[in-house]
Amino acid sequence: MRYFKMNGCGNDFVIIDARSRGSLPLSQTQARAIADRNSGIGCDQVIALERSIRGDAFMRIWNSDGGNVEACGNAARCVAWMLMEEGGAASRRIETGAGMLYAERAGDRVITVDMGSPLLRWEEIPLARPMETDVLKFEAGGLKGPGAVNMGNPHVVFFVNDVRAVPIETLGPKIEHDPMFPERTNVGFAEVRSPEQIRLRVWERGAGLTKACGTGACAAVVAAHRQALTGRAVEVITDGGSLQIEWREGDDRVLMTGPVELESTGELPAG
Missing domain, CATH: 3.10.310.10 (Diaminopimelate Epimerase; Chain A, domain 1)
Known part of the structure; x- marks a missing residue:
C-alpha cells in the first residue's frame, strides 16, 4: 500500500x-x-x-x-x-x-x-470525580488551576509564565498517567503573550512531546478564554509553526487553520 x-x-x-x-x-x-x-x-x-x-x-x-x-x-x-x-x-x-x-x-x-464544539463537563473530559473544569482543583509540579477540555480527545492545559522553563519531559508523563484522568490525558503548557497570542507546548498522550498538537491548540484557546486570559480568536505558536484558532460564539464551533x-x-x- x-x-x-x-x-x-x-x-x-x-x-x-x-x-x-x-x-x-x-x-x-x-x-x-x-x-x-x-x-x-x-x-x-x-x-x-x-x-x-x-x-x-x-x-x-x-x-x-x-x-x-x-x-x-x-x-x-x-x-x-x-x-x-x-x-x-x-x-x-x-x-x-x-x-x-x-x-x-x-x-x-x-x-x-x-x-466541532468542545466538551466541557467533567464526565466528558473525563475526570475521575465531579468538579468544575474551567479551573481544575488539580496541582502538579508546582503548577495548579489548569483548564480541562475534550476536543475529541482529553486535554488539560496549564498556564505558565515561561513555557521554556517547564520540565515538560518529566512533568508531562506524570500528569498524563495521573489517576485524575482515567483515560490518560494530553497535557498542554501555555504561555499567554497577549489576548490574541499563545505560545504552546504539548505532551501528547501516547506520543510524548511533539512539535505541534492541533487538538491541543484548540483546547488551549478554549481553556484560556474560559479563564478570561484571551479572546476567542487566537494565534497559537507551537515549536513547529503557527495555528489560527477561533472558538466561535454563535455556534460554539472551534475552527483551526494551519x-x-x-x-x-x-x-x-x-x-
Whole structure:
C-alpha cells in the first residue's frame, strides 16, 4: 500500500491509503514499527485512510506507542488536503472516531478544519470525580488551576509564565498517567503573550512531546478564554509553526487553520 509522509507544523504522520481494502486493521506492534524513527518510517502518528459511507474518507489514528486515539487536528488537515488534491475540491468531510470533521481550503497548502464544539463537563473530559473544569482543583509540579477540555480527545492545559522553563519531559508523563484522568490525558503548557497570542507546548498522550498538537491548540484557546486570559480568536505558536484558532460564539464551533506539508511518498513493505 502507498503511504504519504506529511506534517502539520512539524507534527508528522505516515498516512496509509487503505481505501482499496476498505480498512486497515493494524496491530499495536505494527503501528509502533511504522512509527519507530530508528527502524521504521518514523512519525508521531500513523494514519489509515479508509472507506467511509458518511464522509469522503474515514481517518483511523494510532499514536507512536501503538495505541488508538479518536482525533488528531493536524492529521485532519493533512488528510483533507490529500482528498482535495485528488478531485480538485475546495472542501471535504472526514469521518473520525470522534465524529465528522469538515475541512476547506484556506490558501496554498493551508487548510481550515471545523473541529466541532468542545466538551466541557467533567464526565466528558473525563475526570475521575465531579468538579468544575474551567479551573481544575488539580496541582502538579508546582503548577495548579489548569483548564480541562475534550476536543475529541482529553486535554488539560496549564498556564505558565515561561513555557521554556517547564520540565515538560518529566512533568508531562506524570500528569498524563495521573489517576485524575482515567483515560490518560494530553497535557498542554501555555504561555499567554497577549489576548490574541499563545505560545504552546504539548505532551501528547501516547506520543510524548511533539512539535505541534492541533487538538491541543484548540483546547488551549478554549481553556484560556474560559479563564478570561484571551479572546476567542487566537494565534497559537507551537515549536513547529503557527495555528489560527477561533472558538466561535454563535455556534460554539472551534475552527483551526494551519499549513500542511508533503514530505515524501512510498510503498509499505509486505508484512
